[in-house]
Amino acid sequence: MKVSFTLNGAPTEVETDEQTPLLWVLRDQLDLKGTKFGCGKAACGACTVQVDGTAIRSCSYAIKFAEGKNIRTIEGLGNRDNPHPVQQAWMDFVVPQCGYCQPGFMMATAALLEKVPKPTDEDIDRNIVNVCRCGTYTRMRKAIHRAAELHQSQNLKK
Amino acid sequence: MSAKNKVSRRKFIVRGGLGAVGLLAVGTYVFRNPIRRSVLEVAETLVPPYSGSGMSANLWFEITEDNTVKLYSPKVEMGQGTFTGLAQMVADEMDLTMEQVEVVGAATDTGVVDALSTGGSLSVAQLWDPLRELAATMREMLKTEAANKLGTTPDQLTTEKGIASNGSQSLTYAEIAKGVQEWTIPDAPDLRPRSAHKFVGQPVKRVDLAPKVFGDPIFGQDAVLPDMLHACIVRPEHIGATLASFDASEASSMPGVVQVVDKKDWIGIVAESYPQALAAKAKLRVEWDIPKVWTEAEIREMLTVGQGNKMVTQKAGSALDPEDPEVFSLEFSSPIGAHAQMEPNGAVAHVEGDKATIIISTQVIGITQNQVADALGIPKENVNVIPTYLGGGFGRRLNTNHAVRAAQLSQAVGKPVKYFFTRKEEFQNDTFRPPTHHIVRGKLNDAGQLSGLEHHYASGDVAINSVIMPAALHTILGTDVGAMRGGNIQYDLIPNHRAVQWHTTLPFATSWWRSLGLLANTFAIESFVDEMALRAEQDPVAFRLSQISDEGEGKRLKAVIEKAGEHYREGARDGRAMGFAASIDTGTPCAQVVDLSVKDGNLTIHKVVCVMDCGIAVNPDQVKAQCEGAINMGISAAMHEKMTIDEGRLFPTIYGAYEMALMKHSPRDIEVILLEGVDRPLPVGEPPLGPIGAALGNALRRITGQRFTDLPIKLT
Amino acid sequence: MRFRLFIASLLLMGSFGLAYSLSDRLPETVPTNQEVTAEDPFTLMMNVLTHKRCVNCHPNGDRPRQGEDSHYHNFGVVRGPDNHGLEGLTCNTCHQSENDDFSGVPGAPEWSLAPIEMYWEGLSRTEIAHSMLDPERNGGRNLKELVKHLTEHELVLWAWEPGVNSEGIPREPPPVSKEKYIEAVKAWAEAGAVVPAE
Known part of the structure; x- marks a missing residue:
């Protein structure tokens, strides 16, 4: 089936089996490799993207549900010239080690900050449940708090 | 720097002028100092020398037209920060800025790859001398050429930020290298002293930071070749099962399926997309031969002190008598551990005639090249293994023979094929951390000091049967040198101390898991020592210090214990207490203090102080990151993780059910204090995994009164 | 063990119960002498409603359960402000x-948790029934609306099409067929929504 949606701000249309997980459409049809395959079972969070602003595990999201939706991946979060506050904070604290899980964490964090602009440690603990095997959690927590500050000051400027 | 360690001029092969794109200077370095000490010693305390591959025209550096120096790293980057450390070393010796150094993983066709592996926390430590020498030699070569071009002499030139200058005239390195066909190789120059380092020793940002923050396609999973197909493989769920028969009639007719490849002992499904391959796999009907349905109890029984191959790995004084009423003993155990690295294993392969290209996340580039060449019956030189960034290694990618299957699938369909494991396959076909069993015995003398301490431990394979250790090693040594890590007693002043290993090969693959035996062995010994300190009514820090001599690494071990001890406070208050433990691994001592509390059965880790002496910290920030990561991974292993065997199968097969530390379990703060007891870099990535398990248990002992002896620790 | 207790509670269901009439107004409770048999509508209905496919998302607390063994939902998933x-x-x-x-x-x-007041976890069959009939605890539904919810809501009927788990193994559906269950709910309601005594 044909599915149309907005991807990182651009109108996009794909032709695929309607049950194909969004993850594979992003990675292999649209060649956006930043969204990762970690488990394919919506358990690890490496494939997290945003659909209409909500953090979604793209491995368990059939492409047919994407019709008319606004989808954002790590490639659309920010770029080197204009990093998203979450990406800036991640660089400030040098969070990534192997880096594989990081796009999923950043997408989940960015989605959280839209709804909880100033998350407490408890908010972070309960909402950010992706898996990082390298154990970057301790830096990530600091980076999330920094990202919240950056995000707020950015919003104030708007 | 003594002459014998310098670059051999004869072996510094040079070629130049490869096309318009880049201008190449090339070299290969063969460490000339043979392994002089016994393998056992090397495995336990020393950094074995780096062993680069071959004498062919391998290259280390490429100078590109935009005046960037590209380093082809023989080691892979799996998160440990090696690329950054290497770049810092190169920048300092070649007088470059960090931005002027680019690090890429060398492929077997394009550079020097480590013939053995990236692992053992050795990358920076091993390359410390050879890489700096190469870089310094490179700098002098550039100066010599610059002098030729400018009509001056090298000693009139200074180098800075990738430019050679005599004050009035200057050339960039790219301008110098342009058109050079033959290089003059100077004598290996002296290396920069520490005082001259601009980058080594500084917390510079990771060179792979931006690609990892902006989602660049840098991993094995992200590799693409034109016209590539996607594949999955059918694997048995049961331990020891083999393929009996299968019916692919329904699977073959599923949408997108290109071919169901029958390789007799395994089946591959090649399709146009990965989800199509997976959907077809679900329709495949397979019958397995299951010779035996293993149970958890049988495995446990096999791995018991007193079973298997016995080897005394350490012996001083006489043995303790277990019947002696004054001998106190405790039993400990650790479970089967999964690597659970985030990026599933797999490979992209393209086989064309007698040539093969493999793109893969691997810790063993050279061995993978051999494996593919052997399987396809083609010369090794015809197999180009291109490493990518690894989505985690932790030892799991020290055997990537699955590259063979990717190659065979590509051969079968005549196109490039990307194939990788599902997560369930990862969990059921891991090369697990073996379960362990320990009996620790000790006896206190009248002065409240240990007069005897013994560690008896049973383990499955770690180094034995692994592709990176010669099969003969076991026969020669009788010891699994991997299982041995952390197994010996570090308290050398105890007059009677010994360590005894009992090794058994299990019916499923067990192998390297970050820090090897260190995690479980240290948990057992340091929990026991803590218990003895309590029995002796002594401060656990002082108790430890009093039983370590100044011999060998003892001084450095004592230094980290003393430093960490400053952060330790004895006793529990309001459900909150600290725990202390220390270990020394591959020459790097580490002591940790855990500050935690238990409320309503919930554990909160407030802080971990980690004191480590890894010698020179090439990048202190990334050394700290390794400590933080190891601590979180250690908390995960000590408090959460456990594979079990249920009716012959390993479970669980998914994250979540395989409990791991998440954000909420991580310490609120980790403070890393680095000591520099030697003037060279030592291993970093694994040593900080040693103390954490025991430190947690020791803190919990003070809160609950209970001595936790089995991992994972479960608060009830 | 749990299964045995379950049988025991079935046996304990005595001859006294409460009856409701199928009107728009929630009925008064009326004692009856109706007997409970293995095939009676109440038992059939409750065989479904006490099944893990239902109870996992009607937890007594803020943590959903999952799986055939009804373990707490992985990753510490919680109810949140709006279920x-x-x-x-x-x-x-x-x-x-x-x-x-x-x-x-x-x-x-509408995948979500049942609101906290609709918790069933740990309740007996009769307690669940009383809870369902109590507008304070059933989302203000009258009996007609309750029957509609129980027999037509897609999230409820999902129990008979629960899909496969992470291993690709089909989840266990409730022990009564969907048709039989719907029939039983309607029959129970039409007969006065009698809740047998414990």
Whole structure:
């Protein structure tokens, strides 16, 4: 089936089996490799993207549900010239080690900050449940708090 | 720097002028100092020398037209920060800025790859001398050429930020290298002293930071070749099962399926997309031969002190008598551990005639090249293994023979094929951390000091049967040198101390898991020592210090214990207490203090102080990151993780059910204090995994009164 | 053990119960002498409603359960302010409006937890029934609306199409067929929504 949606701000249309997980459409049809395959079972969070602003595990999201939706991946979060506050904070604290899980964490964090602009440690603990095997959690927590500050000051400027 | 360690001029092969794109200077370095000490010693305390591959025209550096120096790293980057450390070393010796150094993983066709592996926390430590020498030699070569071009002499030139200058005239390195066909190789120059380092020793940002923050396609999973197909493989769920028969009639007719490849002992499904391959796999009907349905109890029984191959790995004084009423003993155990690295294993392969290209996340580039060449019956030189960034290694990618299957699938369909494991396959076909069993015995003398301490431990394979250790090693040594890590007693002043290993090969693959035996062995010994300190009514820090001599690494071990001890406070208050433990691994001592509390059965880790002496910290920030990561991974292993065997199968097969530390379990703060007891870099990535398990248990002992002896620790 | 207790509670259901009439108004409770048999509508209905496919998402507390063994939902998933999870970790982060066979993640329209007052976990069959009939604890539904919810709501009926789990193994449906269950709910309601005594 044909599915149309907005991807990182651009109108996009794909032709695929309607049950194909969004993850594979992003990675292999649209060649956006930043969204990762970690488990394919919506358990690890490496494939997290945003659909209409909500953090979604793209491995368990059939492409047919994407019709008319606004989808954002790590490639659309920010770029080197204009990093998203979450990406800036991640660089400030040098969070990534192997880096594989990081796009999923950043997408989940960015989605959280839209709804909880100033998350407490408890908010972070309960909402950010992706898996990082390298154990970057301790830096990530600091980076999330920094990202919240950056995000707020950015919003104030708007 | 003594002459014998310098670059051999004869072996510094040079070629130049490869096309318009880049201008190449090339070299290969063969460490000339043979392994002089016994393998056992090397495995336990020393950094074995780096062993680069071959004498062919391998290259280390490429100078590109935009005046960037590209380093082809023989080691892979799996998160440990090696690329950054290497770049810092190169920048300092070649007088470059960090931005002027680019690090890429060398492929077997394009550079020097480590013939053995990236692992053992050795990358920076091993390359410390050879890489700096190469870089310094490179700098002098550039100066010599610059002098030729400018009509001056090298000693009139200074180098800075990738430019050679005599004050009035200057050339960039790219301008110098342009058109050079033959290089003059100077004598290996002296290396920069520490005082001259601009980058080594500084917390510079990771060179792979931006690609990892902006989602660049840098991993094995992200590799693409034109016209590539996607594949999955059918694997048995049961331990020891083999393929009996299968019916692919329904699977073959599923949408997108290109071919169901029958390789007799395994089946591959090649399709146009990965989800199509997976959907077809679900329709495949397979019958397995299951010779035996293993149970958890049988495995446990096999791995018991007193079973298997016995080897005394350490012996001083006489043995303790277990019947002696004054001998106190405790039993400990650790479970089967999964690597659970985030990026599933797999490979992209393209086989064309007698040539093969493999793109893969691997810790063993050279061995993978051999494996593919052997399987396809083609010369090794015809197999180009291109490493990518690894989505985690932790030892799991020290055997990537699955590259063979990717190659065979590509051969079968005549196109490039990307194939990788599902997560369930990862969990059921891991090369697990073996379960362990320990009996620790000790006896206190009248002065409240240990007069005897013994560690008896049973383990499955770690180094034995692994592709990176010669099969003969076991026969020669009788010891699994991997299982041995952390197994010996570090308290050398105890007059009677010994360590005894009992090794058994299990019916499923067990192998390297970050820090090897260190995690479980240290948990057992340091929990026991803590218990003895309590029995002796002594401060656990002082108790430890009093039983370590100044011999060998003892001084450095004592230094980290003393430093960490400053952060330790004895006793529990309001459900909150600290725990202390220390270990020394591959020459790097580490002591940790855990500050935690238990409320309503919930554990909160407030802080971990980690004191480590890894010698020179090439990048202190990334050394700290390794400590933080190891601590979180250690908390995960000590408090959460456990594979079990249920009716012959390993479970669980998914994250979540395989409990791991998440954000909420991580310490609120980790403070890393680095000591520099030697003037060279030592291993970093694994040593900080040693103390954490025991430190947690020791803190919990003070809160609950209970001595936790089995991992994972479960608060009830 | 749990199964045995379950049987015991069945046997304990005595001859006294409460009856409700099928009107728009919630009925008064009326004692009856109706007998409980293995095939009576109440038992059939409760065989379904006490099944893990239902109770896992009617938890007594803020943590959903999952799986055939009804373990707490992995990753510390919690109810959140509106029963749809938390701000950054909603039910829809993983669950969509249909089951997903690739991941084994179950899904249905309005995937969510039952509100806390509708908790069933740990309740006996009669307690669940009373809870369902209590407008304070059933979302203000009258009996007609309750029957509609029990027999037509897609999230309820999902129990008979629960999909496969993460291993690709079909989830266990309730022990009574959907048709028989719907019939039983209606028959029970039409007969006065009698709740047998414990």
